[in-house]
Amino acid sequence: METYSFLRELADSWGLLAMTAMFLGIVVWVFRPGARKVQDDAANSIFRNDKRPAEADKPHQAKEA
Known part of the structure; x- marks a missing residue:
């Protein structure tokens, strides 16, 4: 069995089981x-x-004349 095939089968079966x-x-x-x-x-x-508490909308309001 070549190395790639062995590692592929190992990752497909045991890798999936380990991640689950x-x-x-x-x-x-x-x-x-x-x-x-x-x-x-x-x-x-x-x-x-x-x-x-935070001030409600005070910094965001524009000054009205």
């Missing part, structure tokens, strides 16, 4: 019960240093 297992592992890891706190912390991390 990795995808399923990532999905299970993301949706595990203990992940909620970590995901909420990451989602709200951009608001950690906010001291006051």
Whole structure:
């Protein structure tokens, strides 16, 4: 058996199986019960240093005479 054919068959069968297992592992890891706190912390991390709410449309309004 030549090297190319062997590697092609290996990638077609075991490569697909490995990628499927990795995808399923990532999905299970993301949706595990203990992940909620970590995901909420990451989602709200951009608001950690906010001291006051943003001013509504004030910088974008033109001055009226």
